[in-house]
Amino acid sequence: MFIYSIINIAVAIYIYKKKKKEYKSIWLFGFFSYFSTVEFALRAHDINDDWWATRPAVVVAVIVLIPCLVYGIKEFRNYKDWEKLICVPLLGLMAGFIITFLTISSMNVYLDTSKPTYDEFVVLEKDIRTGTKSSTSYELKVQRGDTIFTIDVSKESYYDYEINDQVTLSLYNGAFNHPYYIHESSN
Numbered sequence: 001m002f003i004y005s006i007i008n009i010a011v012a013i014y015i016y017k018k019k020k021k022e023y024k025s026i027w028l029f030g031f032f033s034y035f036s037t038v039e040f041a042l043r044a045h046d047i048n049d050d051w052w053a054t055r056p057a058v059v060v061a062v063i064v065l066i067p068c069l070v071y072g073i074k075e076f077r078n079y080k081d082w083e084k085l086i087c088v089p090l091l092g093l094m095a096g097f098i099i100t101f102l103t104i105s106s107m108n109v110y111l112d113t114s115k116p117t118y119d120e121f122v123v124l125e126k127d128i129r130t131g132t133k134s135s136t137s138y139e140l141k142v143q144r145g146d147t148i149f150t151i152d153v154s155k156e157s158y159y160d161y162e163i164n165d166q167v168t169l170s171l172y173n174g175a176f177n178h179p180y181y182i183h184e185s186s187n
Contacts, residue, residue: 002103002110005034041106043152044180047171052178053104061096068092109182111175119144119181123165126158140183142167153183 008030016022046052069089076085121142127150129137138158141150151169153161161167169181 002034002037002107005030005037008033037110038102038106041102041109044109044182045149045151046105046174047179047181052176053101053108056104057097057101060100061093064096065089065093104176108174108176108178109172109180112172113175114173116170116172116184118168119171120166121169123161123163123167124148126161126163128158140167142169149181151181151183154185157183157185 012026072085072088075081121144123140125141127139139150170184
């Protein structure tokens with residue numbers, strides 16, 4: 001799906017350059033295919049550092065910022081367009097950071113070929129997070145020794161566990177050697 005989203009973006013840009021016509025459906029399919037790859041990272045809990053992908057994301061954000069800033073300055077000189085001077089570089093900076101961070105974090109999960117080990121945790125709390133603009137997530141706050149964190153689980157798994165129950169989490173090494181826990185319903 002990740003490769004499809006990259007191809008999708010390339011096709012959308014190509015069509016726009018050749019025909020000067022934008023197809024929102026192409027962008028929409030690309031967004032959904034990209035989001036399906038990022039979903040992997042949302043279910044995992046990094047052990048050592050949740051922000052390990054920050055450094056490369058900052059580098060990419062700065063690289064994206066430079067042409068956006070040049071474009072904004074050019075538009076401001078020609079048309080005195082404050083919106084493009086401020087918004088385009090700001091959006092480029094944020095998009096460069098967020099997309100890179102999510103891509104690297106999710107690639108750590110979906111490119112991982114390590115065999116899992118299994119650890120037992122105790123369920124401390126259960127929570128369902130809902131919102132009008134976000135999907136519903138089912139979370140278990142778990143503990144093992146001094147380690148406490150919250151992990152996303154499926155709706156079915158959420159209702160299978162009660163507070164103080166034992167839950168088995170899979171520990172993977174990660175494709176980029178950043179280990180993470182994930183709950184797999186088959187355990």
